[in-house]
Amino acid sequence: MGSLDDHISAGAIARSDDDFELQTDALEEVLSGQLPCWVCGYELSGLSVTGVCPECGTPVRTTLLAVVDPSAASYAPLRMPRIASAGLVLWTGAALLAILTIWLCRLTDALQVWFAVPSKLGFLGALVPVFAALSGLGGLVLIHPQKGDSLKQTLGPILASALYVPLVWMLWYTHAKIDLTAGIPYFTNALREADRVELRCAIGIVSMLIALLVRPSVRAFAKRSVLMRTGQLTRQTLLAVVAALAIALAGDMIHVATIRVEPLQHVVTSTISLLLVAAGSALVTVGFAGMFWDAIRLYPIIRNGPRSLGDVVQLDEPDA
Incomplete structure (x- = not known):
């Protein structure tokens, strides 16, 4: 398996002829502004476009092709880029914390049943709706994030934000009430x-x-990363998360059927239900962890905006 440098060099250089060219007559151009090396973070400003990083030896061209977005000028400006970048991290991070808290609750339940370990963490269930509410707060940045969005593009995130109200209530009723009183x-x-x-x-x-x-808005944010947009870096798709939720939902629906319909009450159906819920929940956890990591990677891009070639390369002005 190749290094990240090799991966980006192979993929990104392949697109360089179409997106932007570092022409042979511009070989003496130097970097201006801040441009940390893609691999080690060394500041490359002042180096030649054709040089290499003094710290790790990565070609400057590799960093350029990884960082510079040839379509930077085509994006509509974000209304509040700093809030948007932080909101994405909060949206995904708080949701991941809610999921991990549920797993911790089930772990303490297992220890209590199997090993008679007394649980003193019953209050954890009450944190689940709190984290969900924080996630909904962060998700507000998905509503009309950039200038020029139509009403149709804005309507979906608005409805999604409204759905957080019943979601938080149901999570509270499940984890902070039923689980604390019903066994x-x-x-x-x-x-x-x-x-x-x-x-x-x-x-x-x-x-x-x-x-x-919220999927269209999330995709719009992801497209601001040239590496995600061109497939040089993979990202967690919301459709995969939806599929994982559907697997867990199928297990819960089978569980409901076994409770409500007596002929279905069998160890086989109960086992299938439990396996589907466990598998779906595990995949949802992995999916939200991936989304959180994507939000971390997108944070500087959204906060500072995509960078064009002119932002990092200083063109020599003609002599007077």
Whole structure:
């Protein structure tokens, strides 16, 4: 498996002829402004376009092709780039914290049932809706983030933000009320099991709707990264997250059926349901971790804006 430098050099140089050219008559052009090396972070300003990083030996051309966006001038300006970049990190990071908190709750349940370890972390369930609410707050940056967005482009994120209200309530009722009063789910015959599973189904459906409604806005942010847009760096797609949510939802729906329909109450159906919920939940966790990492990588691009070739290369002015 090649290094990141090799990966970018092979892919990015292949597109250089179409996107922008470092012509042979511009070989003496030097870098201006701030341009840290793509690999080690060494400041490359003042070096020749055809030089190499003094610290790690990475060609300057590799950093240029990784950082410079030939389409930078075509993007509509963001209304509040600093808030937008921070909001994306909050949106994905808080959602990931909510998911990890749920996993921690189930882990403490397992330790309590299997090893009789007393749990003193019952309050964790109450943090799940708090993190979800923070995620919804961060998601507000997806509403009309750039100038020129039409009403149609804005409507989806608005509806998604509104859906956070019932989502937060359902998460609170499930994890801060039912789980604290009705017994340990999954590991014991907890009271109000049907109510809890039906709420999980509703949570899954609402989460899928939110993901689909904000997808166009998220894609618009991702396109501001030249490496994500051209496939040089992969990113976590919301459709994959929706698919993972659908797997968990299928498991919950089977669980509801086994509770409501007596002939379906069998160890096989219960096992299938549990496996689907576990697999779907694990994939959702991986998906949101990927989205959080994407938000971290997009943060400087959204905050500072994409960089054109003219931003980093100083052209020699003709002699007077």
